[in-house]
Amino acid sequence: MQKQSAGSGSGVLIRGSLITLKRKCGKPTCACADGAPHTSPALSYSVKGKTRILTLRSADVPAIRQALNNYKVAAAELEKKALSGLRLTTLKIMNAKRRA
Numbered sequence: 001m002q003k004q005s006a007g008s009g010s011g012v013l014i015r016g017s018l019i020t021l022k023r024k025c026g027k028p029t030c031a032c033a034d035g036a037p038h039t040s041p042a043l044s045y046s047v048k049g050k051t052r053i054l055t056l057r058s059a060d061v062p063a064i065r066q067a068l069n070n071y072k073v074a075a076a077e078l079e080k081k082a083l084s085g086l087r088l089t090t091l092k093i094m095n096a097k098r099r100a
């Protein structure tokens with residue numbers, strides 16, 4: 001049986017960014033004591049101005065990456081629509097003023 005990974009499914013949107021957490025576990029005999037620290041993937045996101053961190057299993061990373069990308073695509077699309085709405089409204093109002 002396959003473990004289900006978080007954020008799977010094509011329509012999921014996530015606003016945030018993937019980061020790598022680094023830490024030393026504190027065991028004096030561990031390789032991290034004088035070498036490279038332990039790393040784990042995590043999702044950094046903010047809600048109401050507060051930054052939160054969700055540590056991830058490495059199996060979750062591809063789906064999270066996909067969902068982050070889905071958000072970027074959707075946000076770019078929305079921005080494009082908002083700009084064209086602004087352009088249309090500006091033209092409409094300028095024309096109306098000209099006729100007045």
Ligand SMILES: [Zn+2]
Pocket residue numbers: 024025026027030031032033038
């Ligand atoms: Zn360690």
